[in-house]
Amino acid sequence: MKLKDKVAIVTGGGTGIGRATSILLAKEGARVTVAGRREEKLIETVEKIKENGGAAHHVTADISKEKDTLRIVKETVNEFGKLDILVNNAGVFKGIPLVETSEEDYNYIMDINLKGTFFMCKHAVTEMKEGGVIVNVASTLGIKGFRGFTTAAYSASKAGVIMLTKALALELACYRIRVNCVCPGVVETELFETLGIPKEKIPERMKMWEEFHPIGRNGKPEDVARAILFLASDDSSWATGAILALDGGITAG
Numbered sequence: 001m002k003l004k005d006k007v008a009i010v011t012g013g014g015t016g017i018g019r020a021t022s023i024l025l026a027k028e029g030a031r032v033t034v035a036g037r038r039e040e041k042l043i044e045t046v047e048k049i050k051e052n053g054g055a056a057h058h059v060t061a062d063i064s065k066e067k068d069t070l071r072i073v074k075e076t077v078n079e080f081g082k083l084d085i086l087v088n089n090a091g092v093f094k095g096i097p098l099v100e101t102s103e104e105d106y107n108y109i110m111d112i113n114l115k116g117t118f119f120m121c122k123h124a125v126t127e128m129k130e131g132g133v134i135v136n137v138a139s140t141l142g143i144k145g146f147r148g149f150t151t152a153a154y155s156a157s158k159a160g161v162i163m164l165t166k167a168l169a170l171e172l173a174c175y176r177i178r179v180n181c182v183c184p185g186v187v188e189t190e191l192f193e194t195l196g197i198p199k200e201k202i203p204e205r206m207k208m209w210e211e212f213h214p215i216g217r218n219g220k221p222e223d224v225a226r227a228i229l230f231l232a233s234d235d236s237s238w239a240t241g242a243i244l245a246l247d248g249g250i251t252a253g
Helices: 016-027 039-051 066-080 103-125 152-175 190-194 199-212 221-232
Strands: 007-011 031-036 055-060 085-088 132-137 177-184 243-246
Touching: 007 016, 007 066, 007 103, 016 031, 016 039, 016 055, 016 085, 016 221, 031 039, 031 066, 039 055, 055 066, 066 103, 085 103, 085 221, 103 132, 103 152, 132 152, 132 221, 152 177, 152 243, 177 221, 221 243
Parallel strands: 007 031, 007 085, 031 055, 085 132, 132 177, 177 243
Antiparallel strands: none
């Protein structure tokens, strides 16, 4: 029970990495607020946690709106009495060539991936009265550029999350708030069903991406959840400003 008596928020907690993280943090003793836009998915995550004997609560919200980031934090404190851990997992992906990127596309990506993370941090720290932990989820595409990937706006948003992590680690150290970041490679989640790839083509794409990782496989949501648990727990009590590439070796060379 590495997180006994802790209270956590996980954004984007209805599916994929967010769901796996919410379930694991609850298993380790945390009371978890699962936040996101799709209420039915959030409810499924909460029910799974409660089936396993954990405590959870959901908040339907859109983190691209600052008022919703504040509401997530306030509802968590109202429900559980405090806040110790924030996992900024919510994000969107669009692979669009630069010259085809509209202002609407750009704002959509930045508002969720970077602005949402920023304002979740802003409102969370005001409730971390006795210290706390923030774990941001960025991407290997925020660390390194790859030929053939049309991800300029997405990569910029995730690079922003990485630098936000470093800046906040220094700004918040005096308040005993640690801020770290995980940067996954390709993780097999429901995200791929939203990218316009025909369903029958997804296994073929997954196989292609397996070969892209030197370790020979794609990531699973649980791989990232375990890394987030490490950064959220006292196992990493001396780590702040750390950027953990969790990518099967993609950024090693």
